Amino acid sequence: MKHLSENIEEYLETIYRLSESSKNASTTKISKEMGIAPASVTQMLKKLDSEGYVKYSPYRGAVLTEKGYRIARRITRKHRLLERFLHDVLGIRRDRIHRQACEMEHSLSDDAERALCQLLNMPGECPDANPIPACDFKFQTCGECIELKDTDVEEIGCREGNLKSLTEMDEKQAGRVSFIRGDYRVLRRLMDMGITLGAPIRMIKRAPLSGPIEVEVRGSRVALGRDIADNVFIDTES
Template structure:
């Protein structure tokens, strides 16, 4: 069962491509999208105009596209499914590294939310794909992975989707604030964060981000703590509450 409205594979691929380009620090220009997807620029322009009219992107000629909140949610969801599938293909099925990306692309569009959740449990809630790219948080209404595991037999329809738009600490900008809404990992991760004063619902502020994959310094409960990538990628913030 999928909780979100089913879209065409083409639309999902475009939104996912735009997400990944922006994630990697590139501009989602017509040229970049065309090169990445190996599609003619004219066809890309036509699709971007369609996505703009349907509320998934904001498109500006010669500048490219920016995801709207609606498009962002779809793109993150598809990126999550893709990277979980890459982990499954790599870790469980032992598919050759050079083949897993294409295979995951073919499988992600038909992967149900129930299957996604089951794979996440099977893989012990992975935080990154084999290429070390972060896996976005799930959309289900849990504040920790422990809650999800405790309700592993619950139906997706019963659980429902969260309303807030979450970003990991590493995705936030310096001086940006928000509240901790989801922590990924087992009880050891949760305990480690609790010892730092980072718990569900606590407000925090990003003070400084080191270049590339360096630590993120945050202010929480009147103290400053530095979090490495392994933790910062797994603490998700609702920035819309502040």
């Protein structure tokens, strides 16, 4: 993968974060979030558009492409894992962990990211309750990752496509369950609902905010709380 500057990674991460609550990340919101003049933001968005990381439209803002989404998701994952580590293990105050994580995320290797995730017992959200994206490694469960803990990530390889958690899917969108985060208790709970690896699944209804999510799996409708839906990841291109 081409090495990107920290500045570009910060832009992509910011767009990802803003896109969690709105499809388009406006120039004004990016400017405010990053503390950068709107004119400079516009110039960078045009550059990111020309390089295939975003689709930029004047007055509407930017949307991540598949290429940009993959990078943004990876950086966001490292950032939120670091926030958990700084808060839970080191006891850093919550009002200080964001800036510290920003400084550390760009230099955190994939091996270190994986080890950190295992150390923290595969967390699903950061201290601010924002979901932690799935890893890019070729695992179907966290159990596989733990079993192969002595194997380098270069040998394991990365998935080709982007996975979305159930909470990220649009209504009526469909795909197959490709990765489940958590221990055997999570797997068992989902199995009892008929949600297993490889199962076709379709989003029926997303309640606002913290409400339940309704999906169709194996011909039945199932309602899931956000706490568990954040840990079921779908390959929507299958």
